[in-house]
Amino acid sequence: MNEDLSRKRLGRGLAALIGDLDRPAAPSEQMSVRADRSAPIEHVSPNPRNPRRSFAESDLEDLTQSIREHGIVQPVVVRTMPDGHYEIIAGERRWRAAQRAGLAAVPIVIRDVTDRVALELAIIENVQRADLNAVEEAQGYQQLIDEHQYTQADLGQVIGKSRSHVANTLRLLKLPDHVRSLVTDGSLSAGHARTLVTALDPAGLARRIVDEGLSVRQAEALAQQPARQESAKAERHAAAEKDADTIALEKTLSDALGLKVSITHGQRGGxxxxxxxxxxxxxxxxxxLQRH
Known part of the structure; x- marks a missing residue:
């Protein structure tokens, strides 16, 4: 499947794509679609590259009980592997619950796609269903960037999110491992995590958020305090050494950007x-900056 066609189709959203499964694909799409069937549950396995790593125990138990009573309503979307078994593209939670419910077979829809498209579909399904925590979402985006040369703009179009959402989510990967684990287990929200990205001591602030039950707004205020204090101290020191022309240029740039601008320069640059x-x-x- 060529890259432009893949992104155009995926940009319509997972629901639309899954809805196409009962329609034969055009030969140019290089993708085969087969009728729904049942497969032995032991012949179906999860995708090891699925960005989703955590499954809430309570949700799994609720789904297991539902499957015991009503069966699996929505088939698991899979692709065929070389050994004739199947790898899950979408529906791993249903497959896990079916195992718990003691089902011998699960209904499947087969979609023969590349590794790249399988990863795209897994991310789209989980993001649109809000099944990924913020760190898993960021890791999924980074996989597409590292392995398939996606830009942030491409991701925004395919996933159905703004470019700024993608950029802000990817910044969460800069947080220390301990802090990311707090997001993964639900101790910290995505809003808290975004605040920590710009904090001077993200681990320390994360502990305060959890221990004191701080809101996102309170965390933002604490994150900005040290930076403001350091900035004020540096600005007071620099102001004493700046000439009138430098100060005037700072004001001009600040007025143009609507943000505080500081300039320092010497014999070797600045x-x-x-x-x-x-x-x-x-x-x-x-x-x-990117427009120029």
Whole structure:
């Protein structure tokens, strides 16, 4: 399947794509679709590259009980592997619950796709169903970037999210492992995690958020305090050494950007610093720089 066609189809959303499963695909799409069938449950296995790693015990138990009473309503979407068994593209939670319910077979829909498309579908399904935590979502995006040369704009179009959402989510991967584990187990929300990205001591602030039950707004205020104190101290020191022309240029740039700009320079060059207070402001700066 060529890259443009894949992204166009996937950009319509998983629900539309799954709805196409009962319609034979055109030969140009290089993808075969077969009728629904049942497969022995032991012949179906999860995709080891699925970004989703955690499954809530309570949700699994509820689904298991439902399957015992009503069976599996929605088939598991799979692809055929070289050994004749099947790898799950979408529906791993249903497959896990079916195992718990003691089913010998599961209904499947076969979609023969590449590794790249299988990963795209897994991410899209989980994101649209809100099944991924923020760290798993970021790891899934990073997989597509590393393995299939996606840009952040491509991801936004395929996943159905804004480019800024993709960029802000990917920044969560910069957090320390311990902090990311708190997001994974639900101790920290995605909003808290985004606040921690710009904190001077993300691990320390994460502990305070969990111990004191801080809101996202409270966490944002604490994250900004040290940076503001350091900035004020540096600005007072630099202001004493700057000439009138430098100060005037700082004001001109600050007025143009709507953000605080600081300039330092010497015989071997200098620095321009733009102060932002939120990831949205950083995203705006990046957009402006990329247009030139």
């Amino acid at each position: 620095d321009i610093k733009i102060r932002y207070s939120s990831l949205e402001q950083l995203d705006t700066i990046c957009h402006r």
